[in-house]
Amino acid sequence: MYELKTKETDHSVLEFIENVESVKKREDAYVLLDIFTETTGLVAKMWGPSIIGFGSYHYKYDSGHEGVAPLVGYSPRKAKISLYFATGDVKREELLKDFGKHTTGKGCVYINKVADIDVNVLKELISQSVAFLQEKYPQ
Numbered sequence: 729m730y731e732l733k734t735k736e737t738d739h740s741v742l743e744f745i746e747n748v749e750s751v752k753k754r755e756d757a758y759v760l761l762d763i764f765t766e767t768t769g770l771v772a773k774m775w776g777p778s779i780i781g782f783g784s785y786h787y788k789y790d791s792g793h794e795g796v797a798p799l800v801g802y803s804p805r806k807a808k809i810s811l812y813f814a815t816g817d818v819k820r821e822e823l824l825k826d827f828g829k830h831t832t833g834k835g836c837v838y839i840n841k842v843a844d845i846d847v848n849v850l851k852e853l854i855s856q857s858v859a860f861l862q863e864k865y866p867q
Contacts, residue, residue: 735776736775741780745761754804767855798812811836814864819860823852
């Protein structure tokens with residue numbers, strides 16, 4: 729049976745951030761912590777070894793695969809900062825047009841630094857993602 733690798737843990741978010749090697753990425757991780765906490769009103773939790781997540785939702789796909797994931801989150805990785813928002817939400821694509829310098833992957837939005845993006849659009853992305861997932865996967 730498949731087991732999810734990314735689960736909520738009791739590891740310290742602040743300790744994780746303090747161990748980020750790059751000083752600039754560490755500073756941005758603290759800025760993002762404040763933005764995500766303020767915008768969601770939720771407590772940050774570690775998900776797996778490197779994702780800082782906020783809230784959670786239980787999903788179940790048509791294939792039968794199901795699990796629990798954070799509503800939103802981020803990870804200050806070595807190459808770029810990964811931002812985790814809901815996929816499949818058309819409003820996300822609209823908001824990203826005014827977001828600033830970023831790239832996208834399958835489920836992530838990647839930025840080099842917070843200074844490259846519009847923080848107000850980030851807050852909208854966070855709020856929209858939480859609302860979309862809570863509507864799609866009501867608890």
